Amino acid sequence: RPSAPYQPIISQTSINSTTLVLNWRKDSDFNYSPIRYSIIQYEIADKWYNYKEKPEGQITSLLIKGLEPNSKYRFRLAAQNDIGISDYSRPTNFITTKEALPSLKLEIDEINREHPCQINLHIKQFNSHRSDAMQLKILYKQLSSETFETVLFPITNTSIHMSNICSSSVVVQSVYILFICLTNSVGDGPLSHAKYFHLNQYSPNKTVELVSAQPISSNQINLEWTRVNDINGYQIQWFENETSNEIVRKRRNIMNNTIIVSNHESSTLLENLKPYTIYDIYVTTFNVFGNGPVNMVNRVRTHEAPPSFITKLIFSYVTYTSLDLSWSEPSDRNGLLRTFELVYSSLPNTENNNNNSSTLIKTIKQVITYPTMSLKIDDLESRQLYDFQICACTIVCGPVVKQTIRTGPQPNSPTFPSDFTFSNEKNELIWKPVTNSEYYLLEYASVTTDENKWNKLDKTTKSLYHIDYTQLFPQASNDTYTFRVYSMNHYGISEASSILRITSTELLPRSASSPSSIIATVKTFITNSGYLFFILLALVGLLLLMVVCIILTCCCCCYRQRRKNKLGSRTNTMSTALDDVTATFQRTESKRSLHRDSLALSDIYNNSCGARTPPRPAPLSSTLDGRRSALLYDDLNSNKSLLDEYSLKTNLSCADNESSKYPWYQLPQQLYTYMSNNHIREQEDDESETQSTSVQSVNINGGANGGHILMQNVPKSRKPVAGVSSFV
Template sequence: ASENVKVRTLEGIPSRAPTLIQYEPMNSTAIMIKWQGPSSSYINGILNSFKIELIDLKRNITLYQEQQAKPIELYQFVIGSLKKFTNYSVRINCATKIGSGPWSSPTIFVRTHEDVPDQVENLTFSNVYDTSLDISWQKPSEINGHLIGYELEWYQINNTQSNLYDRSVIEIEPHLTTYKINNLSATTCYTISVRAKTRKGFGLKRSASIESGYPPEMPSPPTNMEIISIEKRSVTIKFSPGYTGKTNILRYIVQIQMRSNNSQWENTQSFHIEQSKLIVRDLYPNRSYRIRMSAVNIKGTSNASIPTEFFRTKPDVPSSVPQLLLAQAINSSAIRVRWMIMYYALSSPRVIHTIDYSDNSSSISYILNNLDGYNNYSCSICVCTSTGCSSYSPAFEFRTDESVPSKPTEVFFSNVGYSSAYMTWQKPTKLNGILIGYKIVYWGLDDEQTQSEIDDLTSATNSYSFKELEKTTPYTFILCAKTRIGCGEKSINRLLTMENRERPDAPLPPTIIESSINATSLILTWRKDGDFNYAPIRYIFIEYQEEHSTTWKPYDPINKPDGQITKLLVQNLKPNTKYRFRLASQNDMGISDYSRSTNFVRTKESAPLIQLTINYILTTQPCQIDIYLKELDSIDNNTRLKVLMKSVSNEETFQTSYHSINEDYSIHLDNLCQNSNINETHVLHVCLSNAVGDGPLSFARYFHIQSPAPLNISINSMNVSVLSPREILVRWNISQILSSINYRIRWAAANETDKEKSLIASYNESMVILDNLTPFTTYKIMINIFNINGDGLLYETDVVGTYEDVPGPMDQLTFSYVTFTSLQIEWQAPKSLNGILRSYELTYDNHLSFPSLMNTSSTRVKTIKQLLSPNITLLRIDELDSYQSYEFSLCACTIQCGPCIHKSIQTGPQKLAPLPPFDLFINKRSELIWKSSIKSEYYLVELSHDHGHTWKFIDQTFKSPLNLAKFQLNDSIEYYFRIYSVNRIGISEPSQIYRHNFTIFSTSFPLINPLQFVSNIFTFTRTNPLFFYIILGLVLLLIFMVICIVITCCCCRMKLKKTKLLQSTNTLSSNLNTAESKQSLYTSTTLLTPIKKELIIHRNRDSLALSDLIYNNFSSRSPPRPIPTPTVYDDLNSTKSLLTNNNNASNHSIDETQSKTDYSWYHALPQQLYTYMTNNHLTNRIMEENEHDSDEIDLAVAFSGAILMNNVPRSRAAVNGCSSFAL
């Protein structure tokens, strides 16, 4: 045996698909499938990959995913980025390198989970009024589930701080996509949002903001009504809308009036117009009308406008038809038709009642002849005028009387022998009754006495066989059809009993009688051929051929001429056309060859028989029209177009003109303005014409000739004068006044020439007042004369400006950075300044929060009015009361102040203001740390060292933390801290109080490093530039004081030297006198001691006044010399502070007094004075001036929290460093 040989077959494709074990949706956009690969025996190679096919059954989109094969038994794959709530079909196959195997079967179906819908589409508003509006939307592009409804939400927007008020939410059914919102506030901004809902919840909102309208007013009627187009049953009107009444115009009411003695105004149409043009329909033709209009809004209906001039609609075909009363058969071929006369006008002149051939408008009956017997006919009637015919009346059916039929057709003897003959025939073409049978009569050798009659043939018989005939004998056969009336027309046929018959030879050529040639007919004759091969001629075939044609056409193939005739009248030929003819004979055996043709003969020329149809007439150009006709099949070259035209009022003949026929069948007429009746309605007919005559006229067309623009009429003078800020008077004078002209006054602001307005004045007016103008605006005014056909020359006046007026309302007023005692107010200039803006007037006052506080001094109403520069639109207002409501009113001022805008606000934390900081903490590095939930612009830090009774502002910072080491706080004192957050909206509530004692860290504090101290001072001054300038000023002051001290010491030294020199020359008496003087001075000196003191506070000055002082006198003896120190009074206790907006920080010790700009004197007042000082500074100033009527009160200045009191006049207070005794 040979050795074994191992051979590997080539790799193939898998023969079995993977097995899907599990499939389920993971969420709304992903599904998970698990499958198991086929057995290795079915892979037929090395398994390379798996392919997953997903088909979106809704959108018919196929997706493919691939998974590489791995040496595992169970595969799992998650397919993401799918459409939500969508059905997918899933199948899988596996592949080797050669190719893919079969798809898994059966196909599985899986649907992703439901999810919230997408946003709604096309959110729009309509019918926006003061208290209501309509909102509409479209379904979301992806619903992602079962749509169960919509949520509509709207709320009012406060323009100042975007606060939300009066939030309203409603649920709407899923089949509705529109909703009307009611009970809105006028001129208020609203945010309206719509979102769709599925069983999984609501989708994203689609929001839009809109401002409700103003309270509606009554509208004014339209103006400048102008007729621009007149048709048969309609008219087009152009107008200018009037005042809308601050809302939308719902519709316009159109009223018409016919020109008669007692015609009333009638409402014809009520509709909504998007543009300033309308078409009034359903008018009667050939009637005179005039039109007026009224506007309708939500408030009501305006007055009627000024009516237009009377105009006449064009004539038209009758709009109705006569009533058909009777159609009665007179005999088998005639019927009498009767109808009712129309006693009302047919909307067009020259009415003609027409049925078939009738042209007598006074008749009420007509006889229709040449009808077939015993036939059903339907009869309709219409009315025709010069412009056309009306529609037909309802059909009236009838039947003519029964009569005898016509002769049978196609009579042949197809099989003839010496003693027999077989006869065939067809039914008559006109039965004229009920066919009951046929009758045959025949005889031989022209002997009618030997005739035989066959009268028992039924109506279904169409052949008969004759026997026992004589050999080679001529016979005559007569065949007729029978109805109940009797036998009809006879068919006479001759026959020779003989065998071996043949079809006839070609006949001789026919002859045309020259005298019989007309425009549409001629007589054709031919000679009867005697050689018909023993078979008589039954029928004659006639064919004709036109000169430029290559085909022969049969003439009347249904009614073939009998074979016994030799002359025929050929009809229905074309005029002025060449023809030739030929013949063929037909016997029982067949049709002969055609004869030779005749020579070409030309029919005579005749008047055209075609009635033209006018498609339309264009009158767009002055003094000319264009007529467009319906295309014609064929026209002779000698034929022309004839136009007949005249004015309707002209009873004379038509003016005619001839025109050649062009390719587009159009006629151009010009130079029509020479007619004196140019402004009237004209009527026009068109017909074909040649040398013989004219064809039938077309239906009439009515039109107006567009006359040229009034270029020859000029305006001699124009005068423009300003009456008021909103009115301008325009006067003019023209050279010639015509009733057919009008004046168009146009005006536009010099800087807005694209927003031009116009007004139309009648021909008999010479002045007009332009109103509703914009104050303090320069206008350019133009006038031109026009008529219905065009504009004349344009005349411009010099530019003129209206007077100044009060400005319009302020656009908006907003508040920002609202704290406890201050706020920032912003505004925008009015959209309509109406003049030169000179200033703004701001007024604000507080509102009493509780009626019980009306009589208390702390709740007095305070009103402040300020005039502001016109260049500013932002103002910071301080010195307000905490938690107090203020009403602000702001108006712009030109020559006077315009309407004010009013806004109210309460000081303190606002809605949408930041939340207070939280989680306050001081770490070992003396850093104050806090957290904030909303981003703030900056933070204000306060502290207290008296258990929260008195709070002092220490710093403003932009972020956490804050280093407290720079404030040099006392380690032995327990401090309380609180923080405020501030953003553009305002200030927050204070944070929770944080208590901290620095002694717990004192042992760990090292000695103060001078370099670190200097570095801290440098850092603090860099972040507080104002403090840097204060330190610089103090250093300069210190240097100045040192220089002064040095100079003073030098002077004192020099004086001391001089005194020593003088002492040596003094006498004893002078010493005694000096001693007496000093003793006298000691006796009269009074040391002042304050017993009672009273403080009067002025908030605008950091000073205190002392009054009503009582002094005690010392004894007259000389007291000992007192210590040179000042008398100090420190009775003011610390009170709790109000937060101010002072941003200056101090690096002094906390025991030192703050700067005057921090109003520390105000925080340090006694509690009994605190309430008194809450009044406005204007009120306090008046009270202070009334009380300061004495000059016994002097000034008190605060130093380091103490008060140094000056004495009354003629006394001296002790000054630091000097004695209170006289020297």
């Protein structure tokens, strides 16, 4: 291998902020093999690194690039030939790269003028490597002047006060232009945007009167306004529809949405806008001293545009004749999504397999209304390659997304079910479960009709299935059926299982009266239905409970109605009986009153006509329980009497009645008849009264003992009272 090279040399004049030139001397000791490459290493921060370039052996000078500004480096060199790599040379002395030009472009936030020839400059916040050699440079001049005044300030904060701007060569009330930039020992960085100001004028106080703000395309808005005099121009800003606080923030920090229009213009065109987006537009007048009042334009929405690409197109549950297709919305709607246009067509098969697919290309187009983003596609051909194209549409349709798929098993489809057998005892198809399968599809075909025409039997999540002979068609007693089963998951279908042949005799139902057959049928139904059996059982129980509740409710209502009717009947009976008792009592009292009045009138008449008093007619008696009861006379204390009507009106004389044996026959015929009949009826009504009577006293005016007659009758006694006639 070669010996170590001489120490490399760095030219001081070649040192810049990021580059320098490294020189070295070619070594003559090759050790019988020429130098192929030179290996360069550099040290920074006490660590050696290999330089990315390896110059060839004949080169003795190289421009080193990509160095850090204001950093210390040293270099060393090694030679390489076919034998190996030499030792490294002695390193160079440390050198320091120069400062780089500042790359940050500053932005002026605002300029405030409080006094003549003085301004307060506000700079937007910035992040940069601030070294001691870096300063802020401000350049300003009168607009009509040719040279700039330069002022340097240390970078301590973002607010700078400048005074004594006016000089003997500056005319007061002139327009100024101002720039700022970062500077160091190497040079100046990029200048900021120009800022105009006036020393002793006020900002405009007039607002812009807009004539119209109309969108003319999906990314352009045309503005027209009435011109304002005595201004320098118009500042127009636009932002997407946000809250007021965010608008203020954006107006301060985003300059891309701002344009300056001359004061001679009365219209402008806003471009590069987003489709179907609402914008808030602000127009402000300005002069050299500042901005005037802000005028907000009515919100304007740009026109619709074609949407972007549909990001996802997903195929699932792919079988031999169908599949499920779903997709996502486009990332940028650019308007109101209305429809999705789907076109799919069959492609010629290039595989060398025996399939029955047609060579004709079939193309089908479907339009799906948003927000539907899935579709079940049937009637596909088995193992056929299809090309699907879909796009989203607003007023126009966007770009098309294409994807191809072949019907049949997919890369992540499950394996086919194995051990496919038939149980004669239970009429069940049984197979071995597949681990990654979601459900199973069963098909059958009739050998007599068409053995190649497969019909769908059912799908199940279990690894067994009870066959009902009535599900098969045609149903012939001597027919033979073939069965096969597929496993299915989210990706697609598996290959078919082995084909199973079963005769119709084996599928015929067993005796229905056999308990074992009934139990087997119930077990099979429970196994195949799963949760459906328990749901049906719960529904039947709920139905029975509702029937019982309805019956109990009807019984309660009937019982309550019956009790109500019975209670009403009793109430009517009691009311009728009470009315009868009341009427009987009133009739009895009336009869008694009339009877007492007639007797009193008779006694008064006899006592007033002479001392001879004929005997009264013997009262009738009634038999109660085989015993004879005496007639009771009540006291004659009632004020209502026949005396009031007859004693004063009749002018019967005692002399006319003395010749008669029975003076009461001289009474009026009506009174006598009434008295006789009343006696008889009174005796009949008193049959139901109590046998015991109490002593009663009757005071009658006009009788013996000062006109008072006392009558006392004791039950079962006919003893007369002194001075009073009695019944015989």
